Amino acid sequence: MVKGKIAIRKINCSKSRQVTFFKRRTGLMKKAKELSILCDAEIGVIIFSCTGKLYDYASTSMKSVIERYNKMKQENQQQPLIATEIQFLQKEAESLKQQLKCLQECNRRLMGKELSKLSLEDLKQLENILEMGLKNIRSRKDQSFMEEMRELKRKVDDVEQENVELRKKLRVKSGDYIEFKGEFSAETSWSKEMSQMSAQAIPDKDDIPERILLQLSLQPKPYLLDAQKIASG
Incomplete structure (x- = not known):
């Protein structure tokens, strides 16, 4: 049954x-x-x-089984998130590859390469882009040139101002030197005059009469007189 x-x-x-x-x-x-x-x-x-x-x-043991279960459960919950993130990154990488490819093609066209596949409208559009780019480049070049000119003018002004300060210091030094030279010249001339006057006031030994020299030599010396007094006393 x-x-x-x-x-x-x-x-x-x-x-x-x-x-x-x-x-x-x-x-x-x-x-x-x-x-x-x-x-x-x-x-x-x-x-x-x-x-x-x-x-x-x-x-x-029940504890190890529960711990292992919790760990595996967390990993299983994270795996879908990781898989989703990987898929997102892969899509982002593909998008970036496409953008890079487009940029490379655009760069080659701007350099004048691979133009045979472009239509007339595409060529006109490329020409407008190039003209606009040249306009921006010239504008930036003029701006850089003006900035450089202003910087050079500022440096020239600084140099001129420094030259003015140096000229002022040079004039002051020159005035002090002229004044010192005048004082030194006056002192030198005065010294020369005094020397001349001294030379004229004191006669030479040859010009002194013999009588005067004899009288000077015959005058007793004070220290000799003192010695004689001590000897007699």
């Missing part, structure tokens, strides 16, 4: 429900243990009955 399938729905009879829970829980724990042994799997089973009672089974 074939056993009929039981409908999977809540059992209303509390007694039958408790019996079924006990049988199924025991079979689940047995299957989990067998699976962990046969396949070397890390298994953790947690069961709360309708009355709130806890039943659990762990092939290693």
